[in-house]
Amino acid sequence: MSAITTAHAIDTHHDDAQVKRIWKAFWVLLILTIIELALGLTIYNLDKAATPNETLILGIKGVICILTLAKAFYIISIFMHLGDEVRNFVLTLGIPATLFIWFIFVFIFDGNSFRNLRNTDAGSRPYIEQVQQQPAPAMKAGEKN
């Protein structure tokens, strides 16, 4: 065990480079988070409009998802040092993780399908959006405080 640990140990020559790498990852994560927040606030402001541009909002949400994946990559590869491990070992973690692609795809489609079935009584009637006796443009819940 100690042999492995010493193999991972960093001599003083690489010390500064390693510390620099850690702080660089920190700044990248911080900047990505700030961009995400800016995009989140953009959605908030776009949503205030009487007829929000739903396509644009969906696009921004997609960008936020990609930024989140980038953050996850930085945390795993730099902070958790997985980028420095043996390739085969990384694959034993990476390959099972690809199941998530299927999980997300299938379960979200399932939820969406369930909504359509409920809205149309399993396709027996067209969907009429219920605007609950509220005059458009509707106020958001909680806007009063």
Place this chain on the structure above:
Amino acid sequence: METALAQPKSKMWGGGKSPFNVSYGKLMMWYFLMSDSFTFGAFLISYGSIRFSLNRWVDHNYVFNKFPFTDANLPLAFVSLMTFILIFSSVTMVLAVHEGHKMNQKGVEKWLVWTILGGLAFLSCQAFEWTHLITHQHEVLVDGVLQHWGTTTSHNPWGPDVMYHGRMVATPGPVAFGGYFFGITGFHGFHVFTGVVINTIMLIKTKMGDFQKRGHYEMIEKAGLYWHFVDLVWVFVFLCFYLI
């Protein structure tokens, strides 16, 4: 050993070697974290599935707009503070691991203390947020009667507004919101709590000089992996509940 090397087929996995170049403990910590990521993944995907199955969800920008000591409408502000705290405590943890590689006991102690403080700060923020959500009551129109609801696992006052006696009043929103929010952030908070406990044990063991005697600080690395995982999960919880 000589005979094992003589057979090229079993060179890598024939024993006497560590094919993944990591110790057993670290390897198993990684596999535990992978299984834990599937637990969190199942929760979050189930949440996504339910959200997609409903015509309306709550608008997170109006639910999470509270910042301590002010009544101003500040969407995203408090949760971004929580996110920064957790990212920062992740950095201090990785610096503690780094000092451990250099066998610098004082450095490990210093950065572990910062990590523990970061974890406690995060937990305090979460306690505040939960308390505010549960105890802060909102006017809701339930079956034609005005009531006052906090946000709990059984009550959701964040539904769409309707006209009631000449003014706009909220109606009940989907009940699933409270269950998912408190369930998932609670499970994550529980991980942060256990992370703080583990880090505290590591700090005590470091102070006692256990790792110095052992000749390596690998336990700090394993605790660090767990702590970074907690940060990793928060990245996705932050995405799913507060951003999209």
